[in-house]
Amino acid sequence: MTSVKWDAVYVGSGITALTHAALIVDRNPALRVLILEQHDVPGGYATEFCRPKLGARFDCSLHKLSGMGPQGNLRALFRELGLEDKIRLFFPPTFFEVVSTVRLSLPEDARATQLCLTQMFPTEEVALGRFFAEVATYGRDGYMQFETLQGNYEPDFKQLRWAHRNLKPLTVAQALRQRFGDSRLIEILSLPSIYVGCYPEQCAYLYFLHVVYASLFMRSAYLEGGSQHLSNLLVKKLRLAGSDVRTNVDVERIEVDSDDGSQATGVVACGQLIRCSHVYVNASPEHAMRDLLPNLDALQDLRRRAREQIPANSTSTIYLLLDTRPDLIGLGSAETMVLAEAPEQAEQSRALARSSPTDAEIAENAYWVKSSFEVTNYALLSASGGNVVIVNVLDDVRHWPERKTAEYRAKKRRLVQVVLSRLFRAIPALESHVKYREVSTPRTCERYTRNKAGSGYGALVSPYAAAGVSGIAFPVGNVSFLSAWVSGSGYEATMGFARLMARSVQLSRHTVTANERAVRPTNAN
Template sequence: MRNENEFDVIIIGAGIGGLGAGNFLQAKNPELKTLIIEQNNYPGGYVSGFTRKGIYFDLGAEGMLNFEKSGSNKILNELGFNHPVIQIEPIEANYRNNDFLKMYSSRDKLLIEIETKYPHEKENVVKFLNECDAINNEIIALGITSPKLSFRKLLEIIFKYPKLRKYGLLKFSHLLDRFLTDENVKNLFKFYCTWLALKSNEITAPIAANIVSEANTFGIHYPVGGMLAFAENLADHYRKNGGQIQYKSKVEKIIISKGAVKGVKLSDGTIVKSTWVISNADLQRTVFDYVGEENFSKPYLKNIKRKDLSITGALLFLTVEKIDLTRYPPHFNISEEIDFDCLIDRLRKGYFDYEFLGVRIPSNIDPNLEVGNKKSMIILAFTPFDWNNNWKAKDKIERKSDYKQLKKEVTQKIIANVEKAIPNLSEHIIFSELATPLTFERYNLASKGAWYATRYDQIVGDFKSQIKNLLFAGSNVSGGGVGTSLFSGLKTGEYLSDKISEKKK
């Protein structure tokens, strides 16, 4: 007979990857005893939100690329989970010279916009998007679910998929240069790489073509009620199928004995036993802190150690009142004369210049998020983690007056820049709070506050670890992004579900 502190599977982290894995396992195996251990008191990790004085804020992600028709949504529907989503349209807009250039998922609307602003490039953009679609169609037909390609898939590419064969080893910059002539237009499409912390000459052409094609065909979706509502719905669905979630509990160690997982030790000293452990937590922390170097081979450790992290930044949360923002696109960037490749270069050199800001107005997507005449705005700025001597927090623990003063200065500069697009905004602000990269590191336990985990070109790409019965789920191994992390969690859950079924036979 098992005691109550003994489980079949423990999942570390209720991020979207952990929730995906838990939902798959528990829906397919209701008799299974699984537990998600989450150090925060809410689900979702970066797919979450909070409420201040009755106004809701997303705390991380604000959109899901092609969620409605995605593989993840299909699997979730099969598991009995549904959450309504709203299409964000335009998907993005760029504010420059007192004007917005809007990027639409509707091809017709996008081409009208390009024709109006860059008439000389319209035909080129048509050809470019057609090529991205053709590459993406081959990716879909080949059924690539992980960046790690098997030998069989490589052979298939060589013999059956001409576009992937042609572009497989080329970078996105090559594709842009081949079809487009105007640097401003190229820059519009480079933006998608910025999220992955890569320049257009670093990201492979097929990966970028996949993102461009999906965004400019199927669009980007927002869950009704906000990101937290989506995560809570997933957590509820998991619990309804018999899963358990323990909030405010931090895993300090993964217990390994004779090369196999035995359970976890929490920071309060409690031991929770399990046959399997799935880590949705940060990869480096899982390997070096929770498991310990002694349990991995030297080449594996070297590989993990040298990984660069993705992008991080600051988020400014604002509650505004008595201001009509409905004429603004729900997601827009203030990016006067900025080239996204240069932005990445400057960030890598440790520079933060406020020249690129992302403005998010959730109530312009879901009007129910406006309460009375008050609504939230979220301003996003990419910044280096260690900017200004770790944000003047020195050893990162010391967040005293210098850190607070710096946050005030940054807040003022950000608001001043947003006022270029929304005049007199400051007169309508009744609440403001700035989250820095240090905040993300602290609240999500993400190395250096990384928003998209390991840089996309350096991901491990395998949910199996070197330790028996230890698996990974989420952006640790799949690369960042809501859809990618969720899909990774569902696939880890599917793998373990199959393994457990095999054992039963």
């Protein structure tokens, strides 16, 4: 048993925890916080793995950062953290490129993208004008949610009520079908839903509008050195302030006052009690409820809600190392979307897969064969990592066998064959230049994060998703949740949520008084 009492202990070192801890320590340098991570590197999904003999660095998440323009929320947060002068940013000229029977590059600018799409789909000109007006209006209101909660931005509340009444019940697929007639245009416009782990028939339209606004109006950038560089900067900042981040530490349980179960007093890790004034959980609420917290009557309703929370899709990812620069052989954009050949059939196949989630043949056809997927040219973004290209397919853990089985290994080989054959049909020159490949699956995500269904995106941001544990007073005092499961997915959402939570906490040495419950965001669900 340790006699040291920390001001706060974080279970998990995801980017939300690192950001929150850095902010509260900045505001009160006397504080000492401890972050515990089960993996051997800090950062959660904001990490990398290296293959030194190949000279390759593979990023575990898309390190595209929205809101990095001069007025962007994330840029302001970097400035507040003192990181702005410690990073190098690459601003791509394109939002993404679409490849199918035709190639289309969408500029990283709302007006230019609207004009580009109008030229390709002239009969949809009026509808496109209305869509981009919705992005500029309702997307902005969603983007400014955290600032609204802090009283720094006042939306038009009549406009806001109209959006919640008329747009909040819609999925992206429903909304775009109401506005457009061309199925190819609908699929192209819906592609940003991939960024939050959703297919268009799942994703909440109102949340989607803010994702598009964040990229096209507030600009997106990529970080030289990848997402691990950002995590490392935050870890260094914490250690210099006298706090600590420890890896390869498995938290066994959250210790709760034995008399009435009303207060958390610390955590138990590696058989030792680590005492603290507050516990922040940067992990799946279901994992915390099931494995870390005691079986208290007061938690039964929240356990049920955590079980019912729908996870966003997981990903199957193929990491490629080429023997030449990708932009020289047809992959000139930072991000390329390989478009579904028949979008309506793809949606039908996904509906069938969700109704029979363990049927491998149906699922592989739906997710690997039929649906659009995303390719990132990391060599263009961060040349120091090698000629790396990463292919991401939204997937579902339920049709994957357990790891370390013959069935699992065979399925990984099938994934590579099916997905890469589609990529090589779209960009033939790539095929002969692949010199190394590696695969991660939803089971890989499960292994390293213990996230429900292996979802790196947290909860599904859909009109029908369960509320989870946010928005109510948590029965066990001194426990708070920080992650994409309560904030929404993406760097800007998770780090912005950490900023909001940090500003709502009054801290003094060895005392943590949290007012977070009063400021939890609605999370677009």
